[in-house]
Amino acid sequence: MKEDFLHHLWQFKKFDIVNLKTTKGESIQILNSGQYLQLTGPDFFNAQLIIGNQKWAGNVEIHLKSSDWYIHHHEQDSNYDSVILHVVWEHDVPIFRKDNSEIPTLELKAYVALSDLHKYQSLISQKSWIYCENQIGSVDHFILKKWQERLFFERLEKKSQLIFELLKELNQDWEAVLFCLLAKNFGLNTNGEIFFKIAKSIPFSVVRKESFSLESLESLLLGKANLLSHDFQDSYAKEIKNSYYYLVQKYQLNIKVVGSVEFFKHRPDNFPTIRLVQLANLYFHRKNLFSILIQSSSINQLYQVFNVGVSMYWETHYNFDKESSKKIKKLSKSFIELIIINTIIPLRFAFAQSQKKEIAQELIDLVIAIPSEQNTIIEKFQSFGIESKNVYESQALLQLKNKYCDNKKCLNCDIGYFILKK
Known part of the structure; x- marks a missing residue:
């Protein structure tokens, strides 16, 4: 009890x-x-x-x-x-x-009533994964759909809290917030926090001023990642290194190392060098990126915004001084979808809140156009009869598992309440 x-x-x-x-x-x-x-x-x-x-x-x-x-x-x-x-x-x-x-x-x-007590005891009897795994498949479809919407926006509300904290820290500059969030997502799980610190360590006013020079953007990001401290053989690497130290002097930047990026266990396309120069390429080709992303009205427009690759040197390199077979190295569709899910949708939600605008249906229309994420949580729910066809549904299931199931909040969950009431 x-x-x-x-x-x-x-x-x-x-x-x-x-x-x-x-x-x-x-x-x-x-x-x-x-x-x-x-x-x-x-x-x-x-x-x-x-x-x-x-x-x-x-x-x-x-x-x-x-x-x-x-x-x-x-x-x-x-x-x-x-x-x-x-x-x-x-x-x-x-x-x-x-x-x-x-x-x-x-x-x-x-x-x-003993029947209500038995229902409760049955619900909270420890199962192999979640308490209601034997009953969740029988929950009314309308209940599931209604709860799904609440879960989806509850997850966005949690993410928006972090965005507003960052916005306050960055003097209400939405472009700067976007830059930091994108950097974090470009770094994925392994390098996300380091990329985030790198982005925060570069005043976004500097990024704005240098966005007309791809070399400057690459040098800022690679330099801040402590990837320019070696003696290089390639002329490009030497130029990038000189450019970085010139920009450090020009803008009086702090050259303190914020951490070390990780190459180990990454596929070459996810090397921090490649992800950083892709981020630089994005800001070189997309001026006023925040406005573009806020105004994009379809998933295809968002795909197009992130249709960027790398500069010529990086088409034949994954690291300095080590030539490889030529590859364009554009952002993949699946990588762009991760960015949309983890950065663009939460940012649009937070911005709409700040403007007191209602864009719930607009966001739902965007995420239902993206195929469901596939991970162990989504697969487990599917084994219980709970399908996930798109990101709208998969994000709701992730919120359900992480916020309610893992914390045993069955009685705060519409599914748990329905099972007890049935």
């Missing part, structure tokens, strides 16, 4: 509310069970009850046992002075206010 089940019972009145009595035998009528705000303090605020012949307005606190009140030191916390009813599963000790008056207690286990 967990407290969240008792919260569920009280919030939705999933018990016999007709003949309720306190442990002292006084009748209880629930006029309003209160607001479940999940904040510090009592569990339910502004409840309205009739206890005996007296009408009360105040808060309700819920525990597994009455004695939990003292274990949690509520008797020392003024936030609990306004509690009008203590709801518990098992009453073991009386609870008193500071003025020594006893707080009325409702022992809930006497009023809960």
